Amino acid sequence: xxxxxxxxxxxxxxxxxxxxxxxxxxxxxxxxxxxxxxxxxxxxxxxxxxxxxxxxxxxxxxxxxxxxxxxxxxxxxxxxxxxxxxxxxxxxxxxxxxxxxxxxxxxxxxxxxxxxxxxxxxxxxxxxxxxxxxxxxxxxxxxxxxxxxxxxxxxxxxxxxxxxxxxxxxxxxxxxxxxxxxxxxxxxxxxxxxxxxxxxxxxxxxxxxxxxxxxx
Numbered sequence: 001x002x003x004x005x006x007x008x009x010x011x012x013x014x015x016x017x018x019x020x021x022x023x024x025x026x027x028x029x030x031x032x033x034x035x036x037x038x039x040x041x042x043x044x045x046x047x048x049x050x051x052x053x054x055x056x057x058x059x060x061x062x063x064x065x066x067x068x069x070x071x072x073x074x075x076x077x078x079x080x081x082x083x084x085x086x087x088x089x090x091x092x093x094x095x096x097x098x099x100x101x102x103x104x105x106x107x108x109x110x111x112x113x114x115x116x117x118x119x120x121x122x123x124x125x126x127x128x129x130x131x132x133x134x135x136x137x138x139x140x141x142x143x144x145x146x147x148x149x150x151x152x153x154x155x156x157x158x159x160x161x162x163x164x165x166x167x168x169x170x171x172x173x174x175x176x177x178x179x180x181x182x183x184x185x186x187x188x189x190x191x192x193x194x195x196x197x198x199x200x201x202x203x204x205x206x207x208x209x210x211x212x213x214x215x216x
Contacts, residue, residue, distance in 0.1 A: 003179070003216045005155035006097060007146060009164035010108040010118065011046060012186025017084040018165065021046050022187075024080065025057055028072035032065065034058050046187040047109040047168040049139025086122060087185070089205040094127040097212065103153050106131035107145040107162070107172070129153055141171035146178055161199075161216065163208070170196040183208060 012018035022042035029036045037057045045053040050070060054061055061069055097104060104127050108115055112133040119125040130152050138144035150160055162173035165186025170193065173180035180198040183205075184190035194201055199215070202208045 001101065001216070003102065003159060003161040005103050005105065005150065005153055005160040006212075006216065007105045007107050007149055007160065007162050007178075009047065009162075009166070009169050009186075010106055010110055010115065012165035013163060013169075013183055014086060014090050014124075015084055015118070015122070016087050018043060018046055018187035020080045020084055021077070024073050024076040025053075027076045028069050029058050031072045032058075032061070032069055034061060043187045044166075047140050047164070047166045049109060049134040052139060053109075081121075086124075087205045089209060091124070093205055093209045093212070094124060096209070097216070098127045102216065103129045103155070105129055105149045105153065107140070107149065107164075107169075108132070109134045109140060109168075111135045140166075140168040141175065143172055143176035146172060146176035150176070150178075165193075167192055167196055170198055173198075181208065181211065 008014055011021060022039055025042040026036050042057055045057045050066065054066055054069060094104065106115065106128055110133055112135055115131060115133050130149055132145040132148055137148060146162060150157065157177035160178045162169055162178050162180040163183065164170065165183045166188045170180045170182060182193035182198040182201045184193060184201055184203050190201060200211050202211055
């Protein structure tokens, strides 16, 4: 076993939610009378913490309106949540990795409240030994999430692998000294992910499963 610890991003990596999240960001901006960010801009901030996301997606929003924006976003997200499903073969992938003895974790830009709901609604909680969220430590691309997970689960950087769909995931992994695999079916375009030189770029969960079987 090369990687005793495999850390997954959530949105856009395990669950097909990147498009819906971008739409929620756009709708919240519209609700507050702000310039609506382009789809590319809204997608790019997925995975970042709240403040970093808003500074990029809606730069004219005053800081004292951040909470109002977050509440508007949450309303739209909850309305779409039932339509956001796991990508095909995700459950089988996690089952295989867990059964093989890998320790699995989540590092996500979601809030703790949001991740807890997602773990329950997808019935995936049992596969993960630990998790970190953007509202409880330094958010991506800061390496804190990975550093804390490695410390908690007693894994050295050489024993850990980060899997995600954004440049924020790959930059976090690089800063933590951890290998990374990019999935190109989520929020960020493949060319942007390739440029950060992950160990692999895969276009589907089936491809990810095959790569992990051969290399993890």
